[in-house]
Structures are given as structure tokens and as C-alpha cells.
Amino acid sequence: MPEMTFASAAPDEIPISLTINGQLHRLDVTPWTSLLDLLRETLHLTGTKKGCDHGQCGACTVLVDGTRINSCLALAVMKDGAEITTIEGLGTPDNLHPLQAAFVEHDAFQCGYCTPGQICSAVGMMSEGHASTRAEIRELMSGNLCRCGAYTNIVDAIEDVMQDGRPAVREAAE
Ligand code: FES
Ligand code: FES
Known part of the structure; x- marks a missing residue:
């Protein structure tokens, strides 16, 4: 054998x-x-x-x-x-990415643990180009959880940056 x-x-x-x-x-x-x-x-x-x-x-x-x-x-x-x-x-502390600056401006975090993922995800979502309403932003960012519940401010921050670089976000009920 x-x-x-x-x-x-x-x-x-x-x-x-x-x-x-x-x-x-x-x-x-x-x-x-x-x-x-x-x-x-x-x-x-x-x-x-x-x-x-x-x-x-x-x-x-x-x-x-x-x-x-x-x-x-x-x-x-x-x-x-x-x-x-x-x-x-x-971005760097001296030269924040527009989304990083918007998260600070809109108080879009509490503990901050989810924040790097939220921001990277938002960059990807914006380049995908499928979100034009708050509801769509929420839907397309739904894979990023925030245990602190900062969702409203996160969407505010993303919407703010989108409005700067793209046609105005349509008003839509959340
Ligand atoms: S650590 Fe990767 S999805 Fe939660
Ligand atoms: S800011 Fe704490 S988990 Fe999102």
C-alpha cells in the first residue's frame, strides 16, 4: 500500500x-x-x-x-x-476632506467609532451617484450603523457636501 x-x-x-x-x-x-x-x-x-x-x-x-x-x-x-x-x-487634521469638515460642522458623531466608516462609505456612495434625496442617502448609507444614533446629523453632513458639489438635493419626506 x-x-x-x-x-x-x-x-x-x-x-x-x-x-x-x-x-x-x-x-x-x-x-x-x-x-x-x-x-x-x-x-x-x-x-x-x-x-x-x-x-x-x-x-x-x-x-x-x-x-x-x-x-x-x-x-x-x-x-x-x-x-x-x-x-x-x-484628509489630514490641517486639510480635512469636505465630508470630514461637514461631520465636524454638523456634530455628526458622538463616540466617533462609526465615523471613519461612515465617511468612507459616504465618499463611495457619492461617487456611485444614486442618491439625490435625504431618503436615498439614508437608504444607501443603511449599511453603516451608528450605535449613538447620530443618523440625522450624519445625513445633514452628507447632504451639505452633496449640495456643494452636485445639483441641489430634492426635498423629500424622511
Ligand atoms: S467590522 Fe466589518 S462590517 Fe462590522
Ligand atoms: S458616533 Fe458612536 S457609533 Fe456612531
């Missing part, structure tokens, strides 16, 4: 490259490392938050090639070659 062999228990790390906030990173990652854990644990970009780690809260939202995704649900190896933007890449 032929001798039985077993596959190695620990697959090798896989080399990938990612452009994160404009900077190229060459990294060796295990196949099971999520993009969220890579950002937070390896690269120490802790602006991106881990809430549920199951795709249900939106706290981990980042932009991948301009599209918003839940980084807890994405394996880092699947994003090889992608351009990632996190909250750290959107």
Missing part, C-alpha cells in the same frame, strides 16, 4: 502589493488575513474600525479602487494590486 502523505498544515505566506493612501506596500500575508486586520494589525492604520467583524456594521468600510467595501469581509490576498483608501488617506 502506498505511504499516505498529508498536506502541510500551514500554507506559506503569499506576496502581494497594495497601494494604500498613495503609498505602495509589498507585503507577505497569510491567505486568511482580512484586509481589515492587515490595515489595523500590520500597517497600524487604526482609523479603520473593527465593529462586528461579520459584515453587519460598516465600521470597517474602506475604498478599494474607489468602491466602498467592508474590509472585514475581504481577504487581503484577493486585493493584490488594488488601490486602497482609508480614512487616513482622505
Whole structure:
């Protein structure tokens, strides 16, 4: 009888490259490392938050090639070659992104834990171009939960930025 062999228990790390906030990173990652854990644990970009780690809260939202995704649900190896933007890449304390400035102006956070995800998601939502009413903003931002319940102010902030850069948002009942 032929001798039985077993596959190695620990697959090798896989080399990938990612452009994160404009900077190229060459990294060796295990196949099971999520993009969220890579950002937070390896690269120490802790602006991106881990809430549920199951795709249900939106706290981990980042932009991948301009599209918003839940980084807890994405394996880092699947994003090889992608351009990632996190909250750290959107603005700086001295030069806030318009949405960051609007969130401050509209008091659109309390604890702030959901805020990086809300802002990255709003950037993605605006580039999708499907929201033109408050109700549509709410609907298209519904994947981003806020345990502090700052929803009204969050929508105010997003609407404010949209009105600056796009045709006026239609009035609609919430
Ligand atoms: S941590 Fe990713 S959706 Fe909650
Ligand atoms: S501001 Fe606290 S969870 Fe949204």
C-alpha cells in the first residue's frame, strides 16, 4: 500500500502589493488575513474600525479602487494590486476632506467609532451617484450603523457636501 502523505498544515505566506493612501506596500500575508486586520494589525492604520467583524456594521468600510467595501469581509490576498483608501488617506487634521469638515460642522458623531466608516462609505456612495434625496442617502448609507444614533446629523453632513458639489438635493419626506 502506498505511504499516505498529508498536506502541510500551514500554507506559506503569499506576496502581494497594495497601494494604500498613495503609498505602495509589498507585503507577505497569510491567505486568511482580512484586509481589515492587515490595515489595523500590520500597517497600524487604526482609523479603520473593527465593529462586528461579520459584515453587519460598516465600521470597517474602506475604498478599494474607489468602491466602498467592508474590509472585514475581504481577504487581503484577493486585493493584490488594488488601490486602497482609508480614512487616513482622505484628509489630514490641517486639510480635512469636505465630508470630514461637514461631520465636524454638523456634530455628526458622538463616540466617533462609526465615523471613519461612515465617511468612507459616504465618499463611495457619492461617487456611485444614486442618491439625490435625504431618503436615498439614508437608504444607501443603511449599511453603516451608528450605535449613538447620530443618523440625522450624519445625513445633514452628507447632504451639505452633496449640495456643494452636485445639483441641489430634492426635498423629500424622511
Ligand atoms: S467590522 Fe466589518 S462590517 Fe462590522
Ligand atoms: S458616533 Fe458612536 S457609533 Fe456612531
